[in-house]
Amino acid sequence: MSHSHIDAAQVGANVADSATAGATADPDLIADLALANRILFQERVLDAFGHVSVRHDKHPDHFLLARNMAPGLVTDHDIVEFDLDGNAVNANGRSVYLERFIHGEIYRARPDVMSIVHSHSPAVVPFGLLRHTPFRAVCHMSGFIGICAPIFEIRTIAGDSSDLLITSNELGAGLAKALGDQTVVLMRGHGSTVVGTSLKQAVFHAIYTEVNAKLQAEVMRLGEYTPLSEGETKTARKTIDTQVDRAWNLWKLRVKGEV
Template identity: 60%
Template sequence: MPGVNMCETTESGTGAGAASNPAVDRGVPAAPVERSLLDELVIANRVLFKHRVVDAFGHVSIRHDKDPERFLLARNMAPGLVTAEDIVEFHLDGTPVDAVGRSVYLERFIHGAIYRARPKVQAVVHSHAPAVVPFGVSASARLMPVWHMSGFLGLDTPVFEIRDVAGDATDLLIRSNRLGDALAASLGDACVVLMRGHGATVTGDSLRQAVFRAVYTQLNAELQLQAVQLGDVRYLTEGEVRTTTDSVGSQIDRAWNLWKCEVAN
C-alpha cells in the first residue's frame, strides 16, 4: 500500500457531493472492521481514479463485513487521495457512525438505499464517467454490451430520471433517502443504472466485482460510441450475455491483482 500522501488533503466540505456542515454521528459505537477491508476499499478508490472512472468526484463503498446494516465509505474527498484513516462507517439510512465532525458525501444515500433494497449487494460505485453520460441523456441510444468483457450490462440498462421523482429544478444529486430509494427502484435487479445528466451507479456481489464492472462499463461506453459512428452495430445476444458474464466474471481477480500493483507504485 502507498504510504503517507504527499498531497495535503484539507477538504472544505463545500461543492458537489459535499456535506454543507460536519456530519453528526448517531452516538453508537462503530463496529469492529478488519484492516484488510479498509485497505481494499482504499485500493478500490485509487483503481477507479487510475482508470478514469472517477476524477475529483465519485465514490465507492462496501457493506460492513461484521454488520450488514452498515457500510463503509470515505469522507468527502477526491477518491484518488483516500487513505484508510479517511473511511467512515454509516448506517443504511446514511447516518454516520464515526464521522467525528468530518464532512461526508451528500450522495451517501445512493449506497445506503441500494444496500437496503438489495441484500446480496456488497459494494457500490457511483461515478460521472464521461463516456457513460451520453447514454443517460439520449432518447434513442441505450448502453448495450458490444464486447465479451461487458456482458454483465445485459440488454436493457435502466436509466434513472430524477425529474419523475423531484421535478425539474434539482441539482440532479441524490441528497435524500427518498431519492436514493427511487434510484434503487430504477436499478431493480440490474447491476448498472444510468442517471440522466449525472453519471452511473454500479453494484457488485463483492468490492472487486463492483470495481471491475465500473471500469468495463466505462470502456464499453467508449467502444459503443466509436462503433455507432461506423453504423450497423451488432451487440451481444441474450445467450452471449449469459455466457460471457459467467466466463469473464470468473477472471476478476486477474484484473484486480494487476490494478492493485498499478496503484501501489
C-alpha cells in the same frame, strides 16, 4: 437546529454521528476499499468526484465509504462507517459525501449487493441522455450490462429544477428502484451507479462500464452493429466473473507504481 449543512465548495455535508457503532470492520476490507478508491481514480472512472463503498463485513445493515474527499487521495484512515439511512457512526466531525444515500438505499433494496461505485465517468454520461438507444453490452468483457441498462430520471421524484444529485433517502430509494435487479443504472445528466457481489467485482464492473461506453459510441459512429444477445451477455458474464482477481491484481500493482 439541524446538524447538517451543505458545503458548496466541497460538495459535502457535516453531520453528527448518530448511528450506533458495533464490531469494527475487517482492517483488510478497509484497506481494500481505500485501494479501490485509488484504482478507480487511476483508471479514470472517478476524478475528483464519485465514490465507492463496501457493505460492512460484520453488520450487513452498515456500509463503509470514504469521507468527503477526492478518491485518488483516500487512505485507510479516511474510511467512515454509515447505517443504511446515511447516518455516520464515526465521522468525528469530518465532512461526508452528499450522495451517500445512493449506497444505503441500494444496500437496503439489494441484499446480494456487497459493493457500489457511483461515478461521473464521461463516456457513460451520453447514454443516460439518449431516448431511443439502449446502453448495452457490446463486448464479452461487459456482459454484466445486459441488453438495456435502466436510466434513472430524477425529475419523476425531484421535479425539473433539482441539482441532479442524490441527496436524500427518497432519491436514493428511487435510484435503487430504477436499478432493479440489474448491475448498472444510468443517471440522466449526471453519471451512473454500478454494483457488485464483492468490492473487486464492483470495481471491475465500473471500469468495464466505461470501456463499454467508449466501444458502443465508437461502433455507433461506424454504422449498424450487432451487440451481444441476451444469452451471450449471461454466458460471457459467468466466464468473465472468474477473471476479476487477475484485473484487480494488475490495477493494484499499477497504483503502487510497480508496473
